[in-house]
Amino acid sequence: MTVHEHGRYSTGVEDLPYRSVPEAAVGRLAVYLRVLTSMIEQGVTTMSSEVLAGAAGVNSATLRKDLSYVGSYGTRGVGYDTARLVEHIERLLGLTRHHSIAVVGIGNLGHALANYPGFPDRGFPVTALFDVDEDLIGVPVGGLPVDHVDSIPAICAEREVTIGVICTPVPAAQGVCDLLVAGGVRCILNFAPVVLQVPDDVEVRRVDLAVELQILSFHQVRRGNGIGPVVEPIDPIAVSR
Amino acid sequence: MTVHEHGRYSTGVEDLPYRSVPEAAVGRLAVYLRVLTSMIEQGVTTMSSEVLAGAAGVNSATLRKDLSYVGSYGTRGVGYDTARLVEHIERLLGLTRHHSIAVVGIGNLGHALANYPGFPDRGFPVTALFDVDEDLIGVPVGGLPVDHVDSIPAICAEREVTIGVICTPVPAAQGVCDLLVAGGVRCILNFAPVVLQVPDDVEVRRVDLAVELQILSFHQVRRGNGIGPVVEPIDPIAVSR
DNA sequence: GCGACTTTGTTCCTGCGTTCACAAGCGGCT
């Protein structure tokens, strides 16, 4: 949880100074990126911060500040050149680099993710699949054969996997995580509802579907909507967003 | 984005005063809940904030503050009674109420979610499935037949669906969302990578897998780890968490 | 029964993130 100060990085092509980018802004930039590419497909070449913010569901001031982390690539009185903006956001997010992902745990969810078109479409090709089930080993899923989890370290290193996706049951998750780390994977997307223990240089993002539902449940009750036991809000609802 | 002040709500059984609960705390409480239920299964009856915080991956001070939103149910010098804590967190999160969820879009991901054991296990039974594909209508998935999306409003109202899960392709998402809202659904979990437009009284949570990957990509580049084009951090890496 | 130890609950404080508001800058119109 350390806070680092200003820095810069070299792309190997040119040097660009970058400020410290807030975590929340990174997530929003990814959203802007998708809105922009969608707009470009529709032939839009220029967008104002107001319009882009509306499409992304954020405040226009927030959007402009986020874009200022990327650099000043807008034209006052006109807006942003969509193609140019996409290019710079992609560079900031590191999407100009080679990424490849491994999916571990080919159950229902793993199967779906192995076939998820959103991954390759956005520059994240799935290059390895793993499971413990002997019946699955060698079976092609989405055109890629499944390997045994024991071979995770070797195969991940060989295929230069940069992101590991864990879709195993809870008891297996930590072990699989350790294997991925042993294979040189430093980024992990975890769908198993456990908190993984990893070295400091490994980044884990957890997607917990049950937690998402429980948050929705909380808001519904606080709002007093819907069906079920009577809920009577006496004061304005006690929720800060 | 309005901020509401202190409030209280009636459970219909007893009145409990509750403070304003930060959004981030709600998410963590759901995590504590899972850790606690898992501990109870192992026979643990009492936990200190230090231990629970470690298992949930948060600071113990943060944990105690979060639990203070629930109420003061710990014993100084001892810790928290696990069963009692679970009960109160569940009530705060609204898990004592009846919830049922509808999954729309029975593709790979929708199929996986319809069979996801984590939903019923945590009190969120899947009670309706929808798709546009005529070949799927009537086919049972996880023991439940698929209905046509046109019947969303009627069936959701009839079965008292409280949460809608959208797994459709992007172009269909907004239309499906409108149908769910028409059917009285006020909570939506959206897996389609679009920002949905909804009335103020509807809560949407988006799970965007590509965005998660892009955030991981950003951190990896900023860290300078991994394979690919050379990345040279000159100053300490410019990332604030 | 009393003291010491443990752990909670809370207060204060620091720092980040978001929003407001405005000056600077650029294009279009006359």
Place this chain on the structure above:
DNA sequence: AGCCGCTTGTGAACGCAGGAACAAAGTCGC
């Protein structure tokens, strides 16, 4: 060419969340 209006980019303020530190409180041992 000059003015007008629109939009960006940023400086400042506000509000929230997280962490440290401490006082209150209850238990265990003697």
